[in-house]
Amino acid sequence: MNRALISKVGWRLLNNVDSLWARVLRSKYKVGEIQDRAWLTPKGTWSSTWRSICVGLREVISGGVSWVPGDGQQTRFWLDSWLIPEPLLGWASGQVPQGEQGKVLADYWIEGAATVHASDLHYHASNSESSLPPRFQTAHLENRDSETIPSDSRRFRFRFRFRSEKRSSTGDSMLPSSFRSQFYIVRSAYALLSQEETPLPSMDRFFDRIWRVMAPERVRYFLWLVGHQAIMSNVERVRRHLGDTAVCQVCKGADESIIHILRDCPAMEGIWRRLVPPRERQYFFAKSIMEWLFDNLGSRKEQGSEDWPTLFSVAVWWSWKWRCMNVFGESGKCRDRVRFLKDMAAEVTNAHALARGNQGGQPRVERIISWKRPREGWVKLSTDGASRGNPGPAAAGGVVRGEDGTWLGGFALRIGICSAPLAELWGVYYGLLIAWEKGYRRVELEVDSELVVGFLRSGVSDAHPLAFLVRMCHGFISRDWLVRVTHVYREANRLADGLANYAFTLQLGILSFDYCPDVVHSIMLADINGTAVPRFIRL
Template identity: 40%
Template sequence: MGDGQKILFWTDKWLMGNVLSTVTPTEIPEDILGLTAGELWIDGVGWDLTKIAPYVSANTQLELSAVVVVDRVTGRTDKMAWGETSDGRFTVSSAYRFLSRDLFSRPDMSKLFRSIWRVVAPERVRVFFWLLGNNRIMTNQERFHRHIGDTELCQICKADIESTLHILRDCSAMSGIWERVVPREKHQVFFNMSLLEWLFVNLVDSSMTEFGPWSTLFAVAVKCKEDGEGAVGREERLISWLPPLIGWTKLNTDGASHGNPGLATAGGALRDGEGKWCGGFALNIGRCTAPMAELWGLYYGLCIAWEKGFTRLEVEVDSSLVVVNMCIGRLIVLQMDWQTMHFP
């Protein structure tokens, strides 16, 4: 979503995940059916609910409250995004998975299970891989689908759905380890395989490392990750507010979601080097995930800082997801002439 001038609010599939006209409880009048998202947005107010509320459910209104037509300032326009990846970028592998989703039955698992029982590793490691191959690991995604959990999100990185593959490979708590262990030339293949492909390819890899066969190293590393869940020792840290550098202003923001996704709020405060109050905000967002609430807090904080003329800004947030995306430039949507700094 950019300025909302190209997206048809009711008939396009955009940030809401569904075509709104297909889930409305009542028929939408022809005179508003062709309106764009930008035409239903009021600057400084939000969505024009007088034209929207009569045709959508209360839950949809809450979800809309957490979506903003971001950019009437920097001139950004609406862009197409690929819905089968988390970052909206098209990949051949995601297209193949999408096209073949309903074409093939469950693959022949005999080769995978043979590789599991042949790997040189302790018996409990082999049993764990047998459970993996049979999709018997109780992840948050599985708990949510069985209605015994209230969220699918990973509670370590809070950045993605906690699937089996996310726990063992893609979570920030594990991906950094794999990046150091796996040779750089193999990263692209290693991090883009499906779960069953990933297990099979690595379990049949007999190449030698300084610690022995790769298949053994891989199997033990995966099992150690599973054994280490919840075993992290407690670390006590004293939390206090530290003033910014002289001439700078500090922005502290936070966001939370009850249910994740659920009703969400965000807030923030601006203070100078002496700790004096320079401004702040608190808002009810609507219905969204915890990471989205954190991003809302940062977005509003930056907007208020700019409006008040604070162009030399230190930002403190407690979300590693926000920090990572800020550092790689994914969240820099306010192209203003200000100075920022990052303390890793």
């Protein structure tokens, strides 16, 4: 990345020739043309800044420049990239004389005809015209010896004509040919430098294992630091010139690297040998730190009743903590560190199991769910709302049915953009409005959103963003009629759900139905016939 950044300074040096800083550097270091790389040869008198600029010029710019001809005095016909993305010398059918190779475009200028002529070039037939830059157009394309040369590598004689007359006042200009833009972009320079390097392996799976391990948050964060090689060992302190010695202060027998602290130091090696089965010790102690972490955080070895990734994580964390306590003279007494680690791992495992139980980890049971008919003298109002995105495009639907399940009225509402609870409340509001206008005074209202049912039963504060619509629904419910609000599962609310989905195909606004629409007629018949759907629910 540093080379990509500094190469942009070199690019400005070659193009902004009138700038004061560019004139100073050009005069001091005898800057020449980019085609002549002799002035880029390092010298002992160069400053560190100029050395860095020349690195960018040599490694990025000199190999990735194309030319746009003007007067043709700078662009070399055979050796520069100006017509195609590479020099024409590689496409010559024969040996180009040494004296010809250094000629510029102006040397091939035919006075009076305003053409540049070169013969005997190999070029792919299908690309011969499409690859020409906008400044040129093909004036003549003659196929020679096509019967003796393969069709994919024929010899052609090219004659190119400038679209404008030759103007000596307009010089040739450079473009970054290897980039995807006509401007010099650092990102493109970096891509050019790194295109031949071996890509770095993805670390997503490695860090995914770290954050999924069953361990306290501070332990996972410590493992993340270890994965980034960000632990301040003595080796790292010496590298940063913060210490004088890299020797481990605990064992005094080796350099204190991260893997030495966590595994190879005798203070921890004995503990690991008691935790790891004998048949696995050889591989356990032979791996590099990244392999060591990745394999042990993902495996499922059982050591007694503890889960191995949890036990391993806790042991790694305490190995660092014990090391810090020893270095800073705060070593505590622990009769059996192995038993201590196992107890800590068991405590973590039990805590996670208890947390899962409190979050509703109890087993589910299967129940058969179906729509139930209203009681005698009552009608049932089923409403539903949907939002694709939450917030996103939203719609609502509802239906009023009698004691035998017959259709008494319904609606489909295309709302616009809103959240799912707001769509549910709009469905309730318009459902109550239709039921009231049709004269029904005993209504069972069924909604499949527990949140909305809670709003309708207990209300919300005035500061709640949905308070206005909840109050409107309460205004209907408090009228001179009986409305019972009930929560049902979605499987018992399929008809209202179908109307809400159908509303997505309509224009904005509400559409009421005196008869059941064909798109949901099959659902209504299934409800009347008592069709049930299984669902797993918590007791």
